[in-house]
Amino acid sequence: MPQSSRHVPSPRPQATWLQTYYFTRAAVSVAWIALAVTVGQATPLIGAVLLVLYPAWDAAANYLDATRAGGLRVNPSQTLNIAVSSLTTLAVAAALLAQAFPVLAVFGVWAVLSGGFQLATGVGRWRSGGQWAMVLSGAQSVLAGAYFLKMAGAVTAPAAAVIAPYAGFGAFYFLVSAIWLSVKARRNQDSALAG
Numbered sequence: 001m002p003q004s005s006r007h008v009p010s011p012r013p014q015a016t017w018l019q020t021y022y023f024t025r026a027a028v029s030v031a032w033i034a035l036a037v038t039v040g041q042a043t044p045l046i047g048a049v050l051l052v053l054y055p056a057w058d059a060a061a062n063y064l065d066a067t068r069a070g071g072l073r074v075n076p077s078q079t080l081n082i083a084v085s086s087l088t089t090l091a092v093a094a095a096l097l098a099q100a101f102p103v104l105a106v107f108g109v110w111a112v113l114s115g116g117f118q119l120a121t122g123v124g125r126w127r128s129g130g131q132w133a134m135v136l137s138g139a140q141s142v143l144a145g146a147y148f149l150k151m152a153g154a155v156t157a158p159a160a161a162v163i164a165p166y167a168g169f170g171a172f173y174f175l176v177s178a179i180w181l182s183v184k185a186r187r188n189q190d191s192a193l194a195g
Contacts, residue, residue, distance in 0.1 A: 015181055017068050018128055022178035025061055029171035032057075036160035036167070048096045050160040051103060052089055054167065055110055059085035069125075077124065081117035084110060107163060108148030115141025130180030137173035144169070 032054060040047035059082050066078040073079075088110040095103045119138025122131040144166050 014069065015128060015185060017065075018125075018130070019178050019181045019185070021061070021065050021068075022130075022174045022181070026171045026174040026178060028057060028061075029167050029174065033164045033167050033171070036164045040160040044159070047160040051096065051107075051163065052093045054160075054163065055085045055088040055092060055107075055114075058114060059089065075121070075124075077117040077120035081114050081121070084113045084117070088114075102152040104148050104162070105152035107166075108145045108150075108152055111141045111145030111148055111166065113145075115139065115143075115145060128181070129184045130177040133173045133176040133180065137170060140169055140173075141166075 032050065036047065036050050040050045062078045062081045062085065063072075066072050066075040066082070069075055069078075072082075088106060091106045092103055095106055115138045117138070118141060119135050122134030122138055125131050125134070148166075
């Protein structure tokens with residue numbers, strides 16, 4: 001039988017899903033950043049909508065990922081992240097409408113909590129590969145959140161562009177994890193062909 005006609009096992013469904021999920025998260029973050037530093041900066045209303053959409057997207061993405069990885073009960077760190085991101089969406093919207101407390105403080109608390117949950121999820125998925133980047137991303141999110149909290153007293157209603165560097169680091173880590181998993185899947189396929 002010619003080597004080219006051998007059956008090569010496809011990557012495990014979870015690993016394939018994580019590749020797609022991480023690439024999607026990176027792409028959405030890059031698109032959000034592009035909007036934040038262009039139209040979001042030029043038009044305050046669009047900037048405000050982007051600030052609300054950022055944690056809302058995180059909640060939706062974590063929900064989708066958790067359901068693909070066995071459900072919410074099996075993924076408590078993501079379940080908590082969904083709850084925190086959903087509450088943050090409402091808090092950011094309320095802060096923007098009332099301007100009663102700093103929006104950056106809301107983002108700071110969210111970054112600390114969601115970063116901790118992301119770190120826990122990465123540790124729990126360590127065997128899937130590429131999770132070191134998710135662990136680093138979670139840890140950096142915690143540090144960024146602390147920085148946002150420190151800055152919050154001086155900035156009451158930040159433009160979406162203020163959050164853009166934070167989103168950029170997140171996009172970078174998601175992209176690194178996606179590429180790592182893609183390379184790992186390719187090596188596994190090459191090993192199967194060689195064997």
